[in-house]
Amino acid sequence: MPSTLHSADPAAALTRRSGPFARSLPWLLLVGGLIGLTAAFVLTVEKFALALDPAYAPTCSINPVLNCGSVMDTPQASAFGFPNSLLGIAGFAVVAAVGAGLLAGAVFAQWFWGAMQVGVTAAAVFVHWLIAQSLYDIGALCPYCMAVWAVTVPIFWYVTLRNLDRGAPSAGRRQWVGVLMRNHSIPLTVWYLTVIALIAQRFWSYWSTLL
Numbered sequence: 001m002p003s004t005l006h007s008a009d010p011a012a013a014l015t016r017r018s019g020p021f022a023r024s025l026p027w028l029l030l031v032g033g034l035i036g037l038t039a040a041f042v043l044t045v046e047k048f049a050l051a052l053d054p055a056y057a058p059t060c061s062i063n064p065v066l067n068c069g070s071v072m073d074t075p076q077a078s079a080f081g082f083p084n085s086l087l088g089i090a091g092f093a094v095v096a097a098v099g100a101g102l103l104a105g106a107v108f109a110q111w112f113w114g115a116m117q118v119g120v121t122a123a124a125v126f127v128h129w130l131i132a133q134s135l136y137d138i139g140a141l142c143p144y145c146m147a148v149w150a151v152t153v154p155i156f157w158y159v160t161l162r163n164l165d166r167g168a169p170s171a172g173r174r175q176w177v178g179v180l181m182r183n184h185s186i187p188l189t190v191w192y193l194t195v196i197a198l199i200a201q202r203f204w205s206y207w208s209t210l211l
Contacts, residue, residue: 034092044083047072074133087126092151094119130145164180
């Protein structure tokens with residue numbers, strides 16, 4: 001028995017303790033957090049440059065649709081009275097730090113994961129509001145904002161799955177959580193395809209001129 005215990009795979013043991021995403025979730029948080037942090041930082045710099053010089057053309061203003069300048073100059077870009085990107089800098093810095101901590105072997109208390117769940121859920125709700133505003137009110141897209149959208153949703157999804165898996169004691173609840181775990185990529189794929197389809201449909205009059 002002792003030899004069996006010592007020969008066990010440490011990575012497999014970690015997976016048993018922390019769930020099926022124990023190996024991939026830290027990397028998702030670290031890489032996704034860094035991507036979001038970079039996009040939020042660049043947006044902040046561009047926002048300040050535009051505030052100092054109204055004639056400044058942001059680097060992400062590519063065409064009438066992909067136009068950060070049109071998005072930055074709206075009330076939605078400062079939904080809480082300051083640039084939204086400042087929230088991104090703070091939030092994604094935390095996400096990246098958590099990912100790095102997990103990779104280094106840190107173990108976080110369950111209350112911390114509860115707080116993380118609240119944060120990523122609020123971020124996902126806010127992102128979907130911004131998507132709706134960009135498509136149907138502002139009528140323009142910010143490439144850096146879209147990068148934030150692209151990383152926020154998988155971060156929310158896999159943190160949620162991790163927490164559901166760790167907090168599903170009953171047999172019935174664990175069964176449907178198991179279904180979500182086995183098919184984890186399907187909702188994410190549907191979300192990406194839906195957003196792409198909405199963008200294509202909303203701006204088809206412009207896209208069609210490029211064909």
